[in-house]
Amino acid sequence: MNMETGNSIDNGVNVDALVGARSALTDAPEAARFTWRATCEWKNGTHTYSTVEKFFGLGGEQQHKTRFGFDADHPEIFASEDNGATPVEYVLVGLASCLTGGIATIAQYRNIQLRSVIATVEGDMDLQGILGIDSDVRNGYDGIRVSYKIDADASDDDIRALVAQSQKRSAVYDMLTSPTNVTVVVE
Amino acid sequence: MQTITTVVIGAGHAGLAMSKYLGDRSIEHVVLERGEVANTWKTERWDSLRLLTPNWQSRLPGYAYEGDEPDGYRDMPETIALIERYADLVAAPVQTQTRVTCVEKNATGYRVSTTRGEWQCRSVVMASGAFNKASVPAFADQLPASIAMLTPTTYRNPGQLEQGGVLVVGAAATGLQLAREIHLSGRPVTLSIGEHTRVPRRYRGRDIQWWMDKTGRHDESFEQVDDIVRARKVPSFQLIGSAEHEIIDLNALRDIGIRQIGRFVGMQNGKGLFAGSLHNLCDLADLKMNRLLDAIDAWITDNGLDQAVEPPRRFPPTQVDPSPPLCIDFHTSDIRTVLWATGFRPDYSWLKVPVFDHKGQIRHNGGVIEDAPGLYVMGLPFLRRRKSTLLDGAGDDARELSGHLLSYLQG
Known part of the structure; x- marks a missing residue:
């Protein structure tokens, strides 16, 4: 039950708690x-x-x-x-679960009832990279595709907007699309 | 030291509109201007710039457009002339060539120090603008020294640039306009695209700004909007003011051969790194544009105007390369110049009153600075309403803020 609107959309996400957390962390950025x-x-x-x-x-x-x-x-x-699973498959799992959890949260916030959400993720990789065969080929994925099948009480555009907003707010999507400093040490 | 009731800082359209209302309310004041009236327009904008709002919309308190081109867009000389005429029309008490160097609070109000003496006053209105400094990311200093760098405040025309490729960073109105004119000058442009706001120039036979005005979106208040923090950060509409009313969007730039890549996110060993999220940013902008057009269509239907205007239409989705490059090696690429069209920010370095938040922005409630009674700010994005940064937005904001200011003085 969404307290703000009093309707019965329920994706199992406690939006009020999230909105409360956002507001609390705005006032206390160090806790974030x-x-x-x-x-x-x-x-x-x-x-x-x-x-x-x-x-x-x-x-x-x-x-x-x-x-x-x-x-x-x-x-x-x-x-x-x-x-x-291979480590690179865990990366796909991380991406898909991050995006999908985000979709449920945003749908709840926008009062959209989800019935089913299924993501298929594929990452393309040329093994000539990690095997050191061709130094022009990168080690990691050269492209990742995520495809969603979503059944929800919403228009096509509203569903597309959910998926787009989820990418905009996703931590894993951000880490994969923008560089991150990685430091590895030996103790 | 001179004493006065109110000091207005900045003699652009916002400061002059405020001056008009202060005068109407018989509040003694002076308008301090660092240079000449309309200084920013005179000295810090590129040659080809035209206003993004049509002439009829350049409304100021006591002034409405009377020319014969209501749907045209003012160029810089016309904009400057408008603001100068307005200063005369309202007989604003402007003191030019007077740069404010410090504003401090004291027992009786505020002390305003300038390059031409000091003022003691009870209230201050800061109308110095939201677009004083070009925002450039911190990693810009890691670009090789061989690459020339410009911002929209230093760029005038393509003739300033070396021959060779140009990377334009930013896809709001400024980035798109400059990318196009530079590319057409024979310098191949690569455009780095972050979050952007796509709109058509005209829709159903009217300027998009006409619809923003008629449907009430320009007047939407900072107290009504869902998330004001976010609303204040929305990039400017992708628009250009031209006689042909043409659309300037990513598809139009792609058609003339401008290469498009993702957001510029960092530098590593002389290489620029660009985000792989361009598809989503374009999807977001397309979806958002369509929501705006849906809202306009609904308003037209609600008002029974479907027969009176052109039929609805939708624009082609933004075309994005399947795999835009993620990296540019500035040592080997043909790019000679980087133009940072990554936004502007205000300059309040002279404001010595503790009213800033942890990000260095002024805390205000619709322009009223509650931490410092008697201090007001104008012209910031979505200050009181969506149109607050437009010429057309200064009047309503000045009327309301001058009313608040009067109550404060009468306190």
Whole structure:
């Protein structure tokens, strides 16, 4: 139930809490500083196990309800054991889940009832880059495509506007479309 | 030291409109001007610039257009002449060649220091404009020294530029206009595009500004709009004032061969980095334009005017290359000049009253600076209404703010 309009649009997003948080963080910009963390441990071969549990935000240490774990590996065609998704697939997962969560939030805010939202994500990569065959080829994706199928109580243009606004506000979309300084050290 | 009730800073259209109302309300005042009347228009704008609003819309308190080209757009000499005539018409007490160097609060009000003496006053209206300085991103100083850099306040015409390629950064009205004239001068332009606001010049037989006016959008108040912080940051409409009423948008620039790339986000080892989000920025602008046109269509229908005007239409979506370049190596590319059309900001370096927020912008409530009673600001984006930065917007803002100022004085 949206308190502002009193209607029954429900995408499971608490918009009032988000609007409240936005207003609170506008007045206290230092509390808006977050640090997200993950740990990653090598298992064997290209197999790694990563966990996320704690993060920093709102001025203090925070914690997920539970510790989440992620196996990453490479498929057997790379002579690996395929114990999990490849790291580059996790990037696609990050992008799609960020955009899709954003769509639900914005839809709630705009009083649009969603019935189903399905994203298909594809990233193109030329392995000549990571294999060092051709130094003119980059390592990473040279293009990523996201395709949405959305069933909602809204016009085509309103649905397109949801998807566009979600890109505008997405952290992962921003990280992939604009450069980010990355610092790696050995302790 | 001279004593006066009110000091108005800036003798552009906003300061002069304020002067008109202060005079009507018998509030003794002086208008201090750093240079001449209409100084910014005279000294800090490019040669080909014309107003983006039609002549009929250049309304000021006590003045309406009487010429025979109501749908034309004033060039710079005509704009300057208008503002000079208006200063005479309202007999504004302007003191020219008087640059304000400091405004301080004291026990009896404000002390205004200038290059020609000091004033003590009870109230100050800052009408020095929102477009004093060109905003340039911090990474601009990482461009190689071999690249010439200009801003819209230093650019006059393409003849100033070396032969060779030009990167124009910014796709609001300024960026688009300059990209086009530079490209047509034979210097191939690459346009870096961030958030922008696409509108057609004319719609259903009328200027877009006519619809903005008629439908009440220009008059929408800062208290009505959903998110005023966001509304104050919307880039200017992609418009040009020309005799042909032509559309200037990304498709039109693409058609003449201007290369289009994403937002300029940083420099790394002499290379410019550009965001891969251009498609979405163009989608956002297309969708937003269509929402505006939908609203105009609805207003026309609600007012029973469908038969009186041209039928509705929609414009082709913005064409974007599938994979625009993400990087320009300034050491090897043909680009010789970078023109930063990345917006303007006001200059309040002389204001020594603590009224700034953490981003250095003046905290105000529709132009009323509540942290400093008696201090007012004009001409900022969406100050009191959507049209606040337009010539046409100064009158209503000046009327209301001068009313507030009078109550304050009578306090």
